[in-house]
Amino acid sequence: MPSTTVNTQKVLGIMAKPDADLEDMLFLFCPETETARASGREHFDHVSTRLSAGGPAVSEVAAQGVLTAAAKLLAAPFDAVRAELEAIEHPVLYANGLEDVMIPAHNSYVAVQHLSDATLVLYAGAGHAFLFQYAKAFTRQVADFLAA
Template sequence: MASSTTYLHAETSTAEGANGARYAYRRLGSTGGRPLVLLQHFRGNLDNWDHALIDPLAESRDVITFDNVGVGATTGRTPSTIAQMADDAIVFIEALGLDRIDLLGFSIGSFVAQEVALTRAALVTKLVLASTAPQGAPGMHGWAPDIIAAVGEPETGAEGVLHAFYTDSAASQAAGQQSLSRIFGGRTEGRDTPTGWQTRNAQYDSVLKWGTPDFGLLQRLAAIEQPVFVANGDDDRMILPWYSHLTASLIPDAFVKLYPDSAHGFLFQHAQEFAADVHKFLDA
């Protein structure tokens, strides 16, 4: 069950999946209502969620973060397709005994969230897609050279994250530095296992497959009937904001919000506002 602790002090638990994987996860917040399950970004683990976002999300709902197969402390090998990642996410949700959830996916996690909603529609009530793009969209076959160089090297440093996740403005860079300080300087004990090179390669392979142009695949999103909130920064250089509009245009019940002077990490830069928007959407 969830608890009232903060994300900074949330314990890491494990759940045994029917696929043989032992999933690492954290759960906090209110025990009432539908749980909100979060799907993480490229190479991210449990510790890469900013508690400035997680804590306000958990003020009035049950919030669950987890490492998918092969990521961080979860056992197994990371698959190289979004479809398999979605299947593995469903196994984790089943392992917790959940039958109705809300789902928030960030970056590559938003691709997985789309696939979960398409694969197991009855499981998902509402969907939040942060920094997203639809499968088969043009121009998504890999990221710009400066972006993959910033976040795709064996060791990703603060400078690379600030370049890929934040704009060049002084305000956005300062917000990024504050977020990194919270993420890497907050929890001192019980930190998650860093993601490995196998995960990096498998996840980027999955991004390339997802982004291979195929206009026929765009129509798949018409099958998502749940209400969907699509969000991004207005200057995201990793997944361009126009993909948010494209995604929303393909889903029958979706709307878009772009956050000012922000990029891929908008949800950490504008954590309080985004959390309030998520609550408003999920409670409506």
């Protein structure tokens, strides 16, 4: 398994690419299993169809903003983030794929340890695109959380 540093460099490199291809996007969002990749291809086909039909696109400014924020977050020492987490007093639903290369599941586990009222949901066999891979289960989880 590649080190977190190698993955972080690869993630940021892909995010900075103006011409990221499907394989790049699959690396960012889906684990390297055929089931996850098939789900990812289906999702990206759907998005591509919507974009070609005039759906909203992400501007270069917005994409650079996300990249800047991600790089800043990845570079921040946890102690800087801890105080912000501990200041949150309302309930938080924290969800993640177990095989997320952008936000490792371990980071989510550590984060919820510093929230006073948190629910952590981890999806096996999923990466950053867990919400597409497990759309129905995640929708139910969100609805239940909001109803509570």
